[in-house]
Amino acid sequence: MHELSLCFALLEQVETLAAQHHAIRVERMTIHLGPLSGIEPSLLTTAWPIAAANSLAATAVLDIIISPVRVYCHDCGAESDATANNLCCGVCHSYHTQVRSGDELLLAHLELTLE
Structure with a gap:
């Protein structure tokens, strides 16, 4: 399931942005996903909690x-x-x-809790 590796890459991007803004938690993130991306939305939704465990985004809501x-x-x-x-x-x-x-997988929106 390559969706899990995509979630880890997405998490890396989210954590970089969170650190730049001195966030203590990621509340919500919205991604735009295209039908031609080769990514199955249900598998991405299933993989996200596994990738985000023990991170600033562990409880973040993922909107697709x-x-x-x-x-x-x-x-x-x-x-x-x-x-x-x-x-x-x-x-x-x-x-x-x-x-x-x-054909995209795009991080479109991120809601953070700041220090």
């Missing part, structure tokens, strides 16, 4: 927001919604697209 898949079309210039199994342009249906969102 699923990001939409968006593509840019190189043929018509439109940006449109897409799905994980169909990355074609929503306007002209071209397959000459570039993913703009939907």
Whole structure:
């Protein structure tokens, strides 16, 4: 389960930010997770308490927001919604697209208790 190693990496980032702000505890964190990231949200939720045990984030609430898949079309210039199994342009249906969102794991928000 690579979600556990991702949680450890996320925890490292969270602890660095907490230390920069002299926090004594992490209360809540919000991440944006894309369907194309290869990360299973339920496994990430299960792995988080294991990774965060005995840390400043041990009791932190983990909120996961699923990001939409968006593509840019190189043929018509439109940006449109897409799905994980169909990355074609929503306007002209071209397959000459570039993913703009939907493949990310992004720490978007962090709530800390300060000293």
